[in-house]
Amino acid sequence: MELLRGVRSQLTELISGLGDNDLAPMSLGLSHSLARYKLKFSSDKVDTMIIQAIGLLDDLDKELNTYAMRVREWYGWHFPELAKIVQDNILYAKAVKLMGDRINAAKLDFSEILSDEVEADLKEASVISMGTEVSDLDLLHIRELCDQVLSLAEYRAQLYDYLKSRMNTIAPNLTALVGELVGARLISHGGSLLNLSKQPGSTVQILGAEKALFRALKTKHATPKYGLIYHASVVGQAAPKHKGKISRSLAAKAALAIRCDALGDGQDNTMGVENRLKLEARLRNLEGRDLGRLSGSAKGKPKIEVYDKDKKKGSGGLITPAKTYNAAADSLLQTPKVDSENGVKEKKDKKKKKKADDEEEAKTEEPSKKKSKKKKSEAEPETVEPAKKEKKKRKHEEEEAEMPAKKKEKSEKKKKSEV
Numbered sequence: 001m002e003l004l005r006g007v008r009s010q011l012t013e014l015i016s017g018l019g020d021n022d023l024a025p026m027s028l029g030l031s032h033s034l035a036r037y038k039l040k041f042s043s044d045k046v047d048t049m050i051i052q053a054i055g056l057l058d059d060l061d062k063e064l065n066t067y068a069m070r071v072r073e074w075y076g077w078h079f080p081e082l083a084k085i086v087q088d089n090i091l092y093a094k095a096v097k098l099m100g101d102r103i104n105a106a107k108l109d110f111s112e113i114l115s116d117e118v119e120a121d122l123k124e125a126s127v128i129s130m131g132t133e134v135s136d137l138d139l140l141h142i143r144e145l146c147d148q149v150l151s152l153a154e155y156r157a158q159l160y161d162y163l164k165s166r167m168n169t170i171a172p173n174l175t176a177l178v179g180e181l182v183g184a185r186l187i188s189h190g191g192s193l194l195n196l197s198k199q200p201g202s203t204v205q206i207l208g209a210e211k212a213l214f215r216a217l218k219t220k221h222a223t224p225k226y227g228l229i230y231h232a233s234v235v236g237q238a239a240p241k242h243k244g245k246i247s248r249s250l251a252a253k254a255a256l257a258i259r260c261d262a263l264g265d266g267q268d269n270t271m272g273v274e275n276r277l278k279l280e281a282r283l284r285n286l287e288g289r290d291l292g293r294l295s296g297s298a299k300g301k302p303k304i305e306v307y308d309k310d311k312k313k314g315s316g317g318l319i320t321p322a323k324t325y326n327a328a329a330d331s332l333l334q335t336p337k338v339d340s341e342n343g344v345k346e347k348k349d350k351k352k353k354k355k356a357d358d359e360e361e362a363k364t365e366e367p368s369k370k371k372s373k374k375k376k377s378e379a380e381p382e383t384v385e386p387a388k389k390e391k392k393k394r395k396h397e398e399e400e401a402e403m404p405a406k407k408k409e410k411s412e413k414k415k416k417s418e419v
Helices: 001-007 019-037 048-076 089-098 103-105 116-127 137-172 170-176 181-190 193-197 201-205 210-219 233-237 240-263 268-297 341-418
Strands: none
Touching: 048 137, 048 181, 089 103, 089 137, 103 116, 137 170, 137 181, 170 181, 170 193, 170 233, 170 240, 170 268, 181 193, 181 210, 193 240, 201 240, 233 268, 240 268
């Protein structure tokens, strides 16, 4: 290998007439042929067609919806009752295109478009409609818009059939598991079938819910359990509490199916069909387990048996016999019954004893209260007399201090009066 590498590096000098410009196309062709051999290149395995088709299908759905709503709003000024009678957008456009002015509704036959009941309602409403009058020019433009809606709907049906055939060719196992639309959206979101095959099952499960995932990680809340895979029919069949488990199982099986489709040699969908059957069996097992918990049996079918209160056999039997009501445990408020005269005498004696005790306590308390009052009365005059003496002294001192001031004021007044 080293010798060959050396010869290849010096090939222009060893072979006369061979330049660098001639070597570049040779090396490019060799690299392309090797890449085709390694990837087993095939025109049927081009997944870019699926990516473009599913993108166009989504755009067509949006355009169809906006066009149909425009037809309803525009023609609603002329015949507003028709919007409630005909709910489907395509049938509405066909009816408007055929009818034109609402006066013509009574003469026309709508049996090819609508059912008999809806047709009868339409004709009755056209006679008593509250809509405004519309000119022929306006009706011409409305009919052209209806033609656009019908042509878009027809092309969408053709595109869906094309997408279905391409998905069955490129990813048959994935299509068998999750369906054409969900499989195509997974491939489109992953970039290509080969890039999607490199992703683990946990990534396939939340593919399409990246915004919710990062928000949950940032706020430290629970992460999402499913993304685009939520629209698969298997997940839709499951109960709300089982959707997380089924989506996890479906994502694991879908990751295997994608790798088989991208890198495998087989062109059939046997693996996808087998995995789908396993997922449906798991779903039935989960639902049956809940039924078993509710009914008391583990197999999902409730056992209906005759009730026996003392039964101890089996899972449905009672461990202990049923308890009966004990009337003796009830507590009642009863009045005391005195049957003999002795009982009455005893009660009277008790009352007399209580009165005697109360009188003795009162007698013992009275002298103690008197003593305390005497002590207080003796202590009070001693404390009152010095307080009075002090007040008299203060008054006398204040009067003595005020006297010279008053004398001065009188003398000053006399001098002023003399002057």
